[in-house]
Amino acid sequence: MEILIYGTINSVALALYALGFALVYGICRLPNFAHGALYVLSGFIAWTMINTFGSNLLVAVVATLLVTGIIGAVIYRLFLIRVRGMEISEIIASYAIALAILEGLRWGGFKGMTYTLPVFIEGSVTIGGISVDYQRILVVVVGAALVAFLWLFTHYTRVGLALRGMAQDERAALMLGIDSDMMAVVAMGMGSMLAAFAAILLLPLGNIVVESGYNVLILAIAVCIVGGIGSWMGAVLAAFLIGFAQILTVVYLGSHYQMMVALLAIILTLILKPSGLFGQQKELEERV
Amino acid sequence: MKTTHGKLMMILVMAVLMGLSGGSALAEKPIVVGCPLSTAFLYGWDAERGVTLAIEEINAQGGVDIAGKKRPFKIEVIDTRDLEPGVPVSEALLAVEKLILDKKADFLIGGPVRSEAALAAMPLLSKYKKVSILTTGALTPKYHAMVAENYDKFKYCFRIHGEAKNLVGEIFANFGDLKAKYGFNNLFIIAQDVSHARGAAEIIKKVATDKGWNVTGLEIYPTGATDFSMGLLKAQKTNTEIINIWMDMPESAILLKQWYDMQIPALPFGSTLAAAEQPGFWDATDGKGEYTLCNVVNAGNAPSNATPWTMKFYDAYTKRWGVEPEGLGTSSSYMAVYALKEAIERAGSLKPDKVVTELEKTDIMGVYGRLRFDPKSHQVIPSTDPKEGAVGSILQWQKGKRVVVYPKSIAMGEIELPPWMGK
Numbered sequence: 001m002e003i004l005i006y007g008t009i010n011s012v013a014l015a016l017y018a019l020g021f022a023l024v025y026g027i028c029r030l031p032n033f034a035h036g037a038l039y040v041l042s043g044f045i046a047w048t049m050i051n052t053f054g055s056n057l058l059v060a061v062v063a064t065l066l067v068t069g070i071i072g073a074v075i076y077r078l079f080l081i082r083v084r085g086m087e088i089s090e091i092i093a094s095y096a097i098a099l100a101i102l103e104g105l106r107w108g109g110f111k112g113m114t115y116t117l118p119v120f121i122e123g124s125v126t127i128g129g130i131s132v133d134y135q136r137i138l139v140v141v142v143g144a145a146l147v148a149f150l151w152l153f154t155h156y157t158r159v160g161l162a163l164r165g166m167a168q169d170e171r172a173a174l175m176l177g178i179d180s181d182m183m184a185v186v187a188m189g190m191g192s193m194l195a196a197f198a199a200i201l202l203l204p205l206g207n208i209v210v211e212s213g214y215n216v217l218i219l220a221i222a223v224c225i226v227g228g229i230g231s232w233m234g235a236v237l238a239a240f241l242i243g244f245a246q247i248l249t250v251v252y253l254g255s256h257y258q259m260m261v262a263l264l265a266i267i268l269t270l271i272l273k274p275s276g277l278f279g280q281q282k283e284l285e286e287r288v
Numbered sequence: 289m290k291t292t293h294g295k296l297m298m299i300l301v302m303a304v305l306m307g308l309s310g311g312s313a314l315a316e317k318p319i320v321v322g323c324p325l326s327t328a329f330l331y332g333w334d335a336e337r338g339v340t341l342a343i344e345e346i347n348a349q350g351g352v353d354i355a356g357k358k359r360p361f362k363i364e365v366i367d368t369r370d371l372e373p374g375v376p377v378s379e380a381l382l383a384v385e386k387l388i389l390d391k392k393a394d395f396l397i398g399g400p401v402r403s404e405a406a407l408a409a410m411p412l413l414s415k416y417k418k419v420s421i422l423t424t425g426a427l428t429p430k431y432h433a434m435v436a437e438n439y440d441k442f443k444y445c446f447r448i449h450g451e452a453k454n455l456v457g458e459i460f461a462n463f464g465d466l467k468a469k470y471g472f473n474n475l476f477i478i479a480q481d482v483s484h485a486r487g488a489a490e491i492i493k494k495v496a497t498d499k500g501w502n503v504t505g506l507e508i509y510p511t512g513a514t515d516f517s518m519g520l521l522k523a524q525k526t527n528t529e530i531i532n533i534w535m536d537m538p539e540s541a542i543l544l545k546q547w548y549d550m551q552i553p554a555l556p557f558g559s560t561l562a563a564a565e566q567p568g569f570w571d572a573t574d575g576k577g578e579y580t581l582c583n584v585v586n587a588g589n590a591p592s593n594a595t596p597w598t599m600k601f602y603d604a605y606t607k608r609w610g611v612e613p614e615g616l617g618t619s620s621s622y623m624a625v626y627a628l629k630e631a632i633e634r635a636g637s638l639k640p641d642k643v644v645t646e647l648e649k650t651d652i653m654g655v656y657g658r659l660r661f662d663p664k665s666h667q668v669i670p671s672t673d674p675k676e677g678a679v680g681s682i683l684q685w686q687k688g689k690r691v692v693v694y695p696k697s698i699a700m701g702e703i704e705l706p707p708w709m710g711k
Binding site: 002009013113130131135256259 | 328329330333372373374481507508509510512513514515517518519521538539540541542545546549550551562563566568569571572573574
C-alpha cells in the first residue's frame with residue numbers, strides 16, 4: 001500500500017518538475033536549461049511576497065505564477081530568441097541564465113535552510129494504515145487536474161491549437177498565419193509558470209534552497225528523455241515509471257540507489273530507444 | 289589660508305590619536321588568516337562570522353604581539369563550495385592553494401568543510417608548511433588519526449572542534465539515559481551518503497548492537513533526496529523508538545516535516561542535522577520540528593553557561609551579526625583565532641614549526657571549556673566537564689527554543705518526547 005501511495009506522490013512530483021521543460025521543448029524545440037532555476041526563483045518570489053510584503057497565500061500564488069511567467073517570456077524575448085534553432089547555443093545560453101539566476105539569488109543572501117512556504121492544508125490522514133499528509137494528497141489531485149487542464153487547453157483553445165500547430169510543424173504553422181516567435185514567447189511563459197506551479201505545490205514539503213535548482217533540472221531532463229523529448233504525455237508516463245522505480249528501489253535495494261534510478265533510466269533509454277517512449281524526433285533514424 | 293592650515297592641523301592631530309589608540313598595530317603588515325569555507329552553507333558562513341568577530345575583537349585591542357610589535361589579523365575567505373552536491377573535491381583544493389599562493393595566507397582557519405576535502409587538503413598543507421586549524425564541518429576521525437600516524441608530515445593540521453567518535457559517545461550517553469528512563473531499545477539510523485555520515489552511521493550501528501540495542505534499520509539517502517517516506521515507514525513498522533539522523537543537507541528539513549506529518553512514534557535524534565541547528569528552524573518548519581534533537585558539536589553554538597565566556601561570546605555574536613550563533617563551527621572558529629593569537633605571541637614568530645610547537649601547548653578556558661590539543665593527533669581534547677576539556681552541546685527544540693540537554697554539566701533542560709509516542 002505504501003508503495004502505491006508514495007509511488008504515486010513521487011511520480012506526480014516528478015511530472016510536475018518536468019511538465020514545463022517538456023512543454024517548452026515540445027513547442028519550440030528549445031531545451032530550457034533555466035527550468036530548475038525558474039523553479040527556485042519562483043519559490044523565493046512567493047516567499048518574498050508572503051514574508052516581506054505580507055500578502056496572503058492565494059495572492060502570493062497568483063502573483064508568483066504571473067511574475068515567473070513574465071520572467072520566462074522576457075528571457076526568451078531578450079536572450080533565447082537570438083540563438084533560436086541553434087540547439088547547442090540554446091543549451092549554453094539557457095544554462096548561463098540559470099547560473100545567473102541561482103548565483104544571483106545566493107549573492108542576494110538567499111542561502112540557508114530556513115526559507116520555506118506554507119502548506120495549503122495542514123494535517124494528515126491514514127489511508128490503508130499509511131499516514132499521508134494533506135499537502136501530498138493535494139499535490140496528486142492538483143497535478144492530475146493540471147495535466148487535464150493542459151490537455152483541454154491544447155485541444156480546445158485557439159492559443160493551445162496554435163501551440164500544437166507549432167509543435168507539429170513550425171513552417172506549416174507559419175503558413176497558416178501563426179506568429180511562431182509570439183507562440184514561442186507564450187510557450188516559454190507557460191513553461192515558466194508550470195515551473196512556478198510545481199514550486200508552489202512542492203516546496204512547502206521542505207525548504208527553498210538554491211542548490212535544488214540543479215536537481216530539479218536533472219530530474220526534469222531524465223523524465224523528458226525517457227518519455228520522449230517534446231512529448232508532455234510521454235513525460236507524464238515516464239514520471240510514473242521513474243517515480244515508482246525510485247520507490248521500489250528504496251524498498252527493495254536501498255535508499256542510496258534512489259538517485260541512480262533517474263540517471264540509469266537516461267542511459268537505458270539512450271541505448272535502447274533514443275527517442276524515448278513517445279518521442280518522434282529520431283524514430284526514422286532509429287528505424288534506419 | 290587659515291582654513292587649509294586648520295585642516296592640516298586636524299589631520300596631524302588625528303594621526304597622533306590613531307597612533308596612540310593602536311593605529312600602530314594597524315600600520316603593521318597584517319597576519320593573513322585564510323579561510324577556505326563553503327560560504328553558501330551554514331557551516332561555512334557561521335565559521336566566517338566567528339573568525340571575523342574574533343579578529344575584530346583582537347584588532348580592537350591592538351592586534352597580535354609578536355616580539356614587541358603589534359600586528360593586526362586580516363581575514364581572506366574563498367568559497368570552497370565543497371558542501372554543494374556534485375562539486376568535486378578538487379574545487380576545495382584549488383581554494384586552499386589560492387589562499388596560500390595568491391592571498392598569501394599565513395595561517396588557515398576553518399575548512400575545507402566536507403571531510404573528504406579536508407582529508408585531501410592535508411598533503412597540500414604539509415607541502416606549503418601552512419598551519420591550519422580545522423574549525424567546522426569535517427568530523428571524520430581519520431583527520432586526527434592521520435596526524436598521529438604521520439606526525440612529521442601532517443603536524444601542521446589541527447582540529448579545534450569535536451569529531452565523529454566523540455559525537456558517538458555523546459549520543460550513546462543520551463541513548464543510555466532514554467533506555468533507563470523509558471525502556472527504549474529499538475534504534476533506526478538514517479544517514480546522508482557522504483563520508484562522515486556513512487562512517488558514523490556504521491559506527492553507531494556496530495556500537496548500538498554491541499550495547500544490546502536492536503538496530504531496526506540503516507537507510508543511507510543520497511545528497512539531494514527529497515522523499516523519506518519509505519525510510520520513516522520502515523522505522524514505524526519496526527517499532528523504532530529513536531531515529532538517529534546524520535545529515536547536513538538542506539533536504540533534512542523535509543525528513544523532519546515528514547516525520548511530523550506522518551506522526552512517526554519515534555524520537556528524531558540528529559547527530560549532525562544542519563537544518564535543525566539554526567535558530568530559524570522553528571519558523572521554517574512551522575513548529576513541526578519540535579522535539580527534534582541535534583548535536584551542535586560544541587557549546588556556544590546554542591545558549592548555555594558552560595563557561596563565563598560562553599554567553600559573552602553568544603551575546604557579542606548576536607549583537608554583531610543580528611542572529612544567534614547558528615550551529616557547528618561558530619564558537620570553534622571564534623576560539624581558533626584566539627588560540628592562534630596566543631600561540632603566535634608565545635612563539636614570537638610566524639614560523640610554522642614554532643607556531644605548531646606553541647599550539648600544542650594551548651591551554652585556554654574558552655567559550656566551550658578548557659581548550660587543549662592532543663600533542664600527538666592535534667585533536668582538541670573533549671570532555672563532559674568544561675573545566676577539563678572542550679564540551680559538546682546537544683539541543684532539543686522545545687516550544688520554539690533551542691534547549692541544551694547534554695552534557696548534564698551545562699544542560700538547560702531535559703529531553704521531552706512527542707505526545708504521539710504515548711510515553
